[in-house]
Amino acid sequence: MANKIRTALEAIAGLQDGMTIMVAGFMGTGTPEILMDAIIEKGVKHLTVICNDGGLPRGWYSDYDTPRGTGKLLEAGVIDHIIASHVGLTPLVGQGIIDDTMECTLVPQGSLVEKIRANNFGLGGVLTPTGVGTIAAEGKMQIEIDGKMYLLEKPLRADYSLCRASVCDEFGNFLCNKTTKNFNYLMAGAADHNIIATERLVKAGELDPDTFQHSGVLVDMIVEGEKPWQI
Amino acid sequence: MTMKIRTAQEAIAGLKDGMTIMVAGFLGTGSPEILMDAILEKGVKHLTVIGNDGGLPRGWYNEYDTPRGIGKLLDAGAVDHIIASHVGVNPLIGKGIIAGTMECTLVPQGSLAEKIRADNFGLGGVLTPTGVGTLAAEGKMQIEIDGKMYLLEKPLHADYSFCRASICDDFGNFLCNKATKNYNYLMAGAADHNIVATERLVKAGELDPDTFQHSGVLVDMIVEGEKPWQI
Amino acid sequence: MADLKTRIAKRCAKEFKDGYVANLGIGLPTMVSSFLPEGVHITIQSENGFTGLEGSVERGDENVEIINAGGGYVKASPRVNYFDSATSFGIIRGGHVDATVLGAMQVDEQGNLANWIIPGKMYAGMGGAMDLVVGAKEVIITMLHQQFNKKTGVSKPKILKECNLPVTALGVVDLIITEMCVIKVTDEGLLLTELHHDFTVEDVVAATEAHLTVSPDLKPYDISE
């Protein structure tokens, strides 16, 4: 059986300047930090990043906090374009837009998740009532169904998806604890190359299979070594 | 706190002739048998049933087997219209169509799942490549997105949804073992009244919350007393 | 000011029925859960993926895996259930949230809402706001009646004939609760249903740009326990 286990640097060996990546997590919670670190170490630039938000900036909760999640990529200046629902916590995005060094596309959060899921699950798009009559409708097809107006939200694709698991088996079946689930069960499978960084790696069959909540067939590479965030 | 726990009869007190119901399960596996029994006991007729299939007919695996799942409703002649993906296992449907006593609408299985999820999750529809150029496309809007043709699959709604849990807490958070999941995580929430029949009922907080895989906010009523199927 | 916000939160709490699933915005809306009438227990949904939010957590008691939609560490109730973002927004958009309480920059006579962007000034993103106001069965706006400009000391109406900021959604607001009054959004326009005894109808009209119809059944602002 093909072995999916890699080091972080091996896993992102094919990641190149200008590529599009998806990064799971909600304000840093549920983001694969060791993959963020690997991207910075490799020195990839000009990325388009699809994520819920800009992660957390330096010193967010405790003075000594490093940035978290996509906050690391923002601080390192490797993002040209961010596609997110909310970037208010990271002043670096606003600053980047003002300085014209960064582009930002805002998508309502529920639509963002459906766009990612649509790509993962082979849908040509979904119709959502969210955003009708707002800026979020600009440039989007509108379709009236049984007297109600909807926006067509098309799939979002990426070269790589970077997700984080609490426990993952060697086949890639994984689970995420508590509120670390967020985009992890959507992005894993939505890109050409799907990488999971996990806190705990187990053998297939070691745990009750029903423990796992996302399918390993959607995972291409597994990296061990995530550590719980220390408050 | 509002109590959601009911007897099977109480839970379906509002179910009337001619209503539309969703019944979870795949060839009987994962169907709420005590709710099927309650429908027969109440004598409701002329139902429109949305389900993957026609359940299992009498004597399917062992000669002494009762019908399972929707098979019970078909056996009792309580179904006027079935909306399903596959009805070949239960000959009662074919007979009903030929006799002109039953209508059958076939939907590709993946589209059926998405139509139910769309209703549950407030989408106006999804675009799927499945069924383009086939009978399944008849009467459906076709939309071309970036050069590829898709069918618009609209939401399916019901008055009641009948689901089955392996374990459910008293708030309605539930999980389904193994291959009993199928439509249970999609239908619970997709109807006006959503009933879960469970094998095991626990108090909220009794188990690790991450054990549960479907949210209790999507469940209106809980009925205890499902028994594992005996082979 | 803090007193006024408490007043608004107390009045808003009366809108909740036992068993409601609610989503509360950060700030004033979050305070609402502290003032629920006796016997009213609600389940709070958090956009980032759970139901059963119980409130903020003391330093030292944080669980790094339990945050709210504002990125803050929070407590979860025993009936908490965690799910992914598609399920979270499925629950929101699917009409499974009975009520959402949010602040606003502007609300207008059509029930249009603007609360996510001030072009050139505030750039945070809509987050889950657009989905919430479209999906929740009841959208309650809690806010101070006017916008106070700290530099100039001048207050400006926020309840307008027509929103001039980019809207969050069209025609979604059901109820507006301010420190002065309660206003229902109806097909015929804005209906003043309750008035706080510190203010006259004239005071409210002067602080409101939109046309207000005074309910024939106008009642005192009800924050009795």
Add this chain to the structure above:
Amino acid sequence: MADLKIRIAKRCAKEFKDGYVANLGIGLPTMVSSFLPEGVHITLQSENGFTGLEGACERGEEDSEIINAGGGYVKVSPRVNYFDSATSFGIIRGGHVDATVLGALEVDEKGNLANWIIPGKMYAGMGGAMDLVTGAREVVIAMLHQQLNKKTGVSKPKILKECTLPLTALGVVNIIVTEMCVIEVTKVGLVLTELHPDYTLEEVVAATEAHLIVSPDLKPYDITE
């Protein structure tokens, strides 16, 4: 007949690469997993909601919670993962299934496939077939070359210029494996790539209604171990 089906299953098995995620139809297609080349391990997907199907189950060993898409009790591998139907078809439609092997009633020159309904005769429903052939990266048709009418004893071609039965999907078939030969569906039509030593080219052409292009690189039907 059983021998011919084993031959077809053995040849199909050669299409699989190590690590493939595959969905096998009931009947002949299911046999394919018994003939995988050494070192090739695949993960079988079951439409009703799991990956890691291992095969049929002996009487007495059944788990009433583990069935396959045909309603039969089955065994699972240690890396099994169970999910709901939306996820199952997400995996199928999303291109995460590398190959599906299915039988057919008819296949035509454009790779159109008919395998779910004979109007007035067979009424079962498409089940997951439409999604599978639309979503899987490679669609392998495994079938006897012709349709034998048991009453009349006459055989009729199933590989046609144009399908006459209602379609399962348009232009989805990649490869057709029969007891006689292997045919690849290309943009220019059907290309005969392998011929079994029991048959001549003329016999295959006679048993096929569709136009066949004989590959300049025509090889013997390969079922070597």
